Amino acid sequence: MMEYRPSFRRKLAGWSLMTVGVAGLVLPLLNGTLFLVFGMFVMRHQYRWANRGIAWSERRWPWMMGKVEQMESGMVHRMRALRRG
Numbered sequence: 001m002m003e004y005r006p007s008f009r010r011k012l013a014g015w016s017l018m019t020v021g022v023a024g025l026v027l028p029l030l031n032g033t034l035f036l037v038f039g040m041f042v043m044r045h046q047y048r049w050a051n052r053g054i055a056w057s058e059r060r061w062p063w064m065m066g067k068v069e070q071m072e073s074g075m076v077h078r079m080r081a082l083r084r085g
Contacts, residue, residue, distance in 0.1 A: 005045040014043030014050070041068055
């Protein structure tokens with residue numbers, strides 16, 4: 001079952017990454033697929049379709065999803081430390 005955690009900041013970050021991903025599919029300098037997957041990863045607790053996309057990616061590349069989750073937990077830890085001052 002999907003754990004739903006609404007957050008405006010996560011939606012904003014996710015949609016920004018998705019927009020860059022779509023632009024990256026057209027532009028030769030950006031890897032659009034990477035940004036689309038990161039956008040879905042950020043929004044996986046916001047939308048059911050993003051959760052399904054991440055589940056597919058996790059089945060396809062299980063070793064990569066573990067690394068991405070570690071990276072996310074490290075970024076969350078650093079952001080909390082910055083907020084505390």
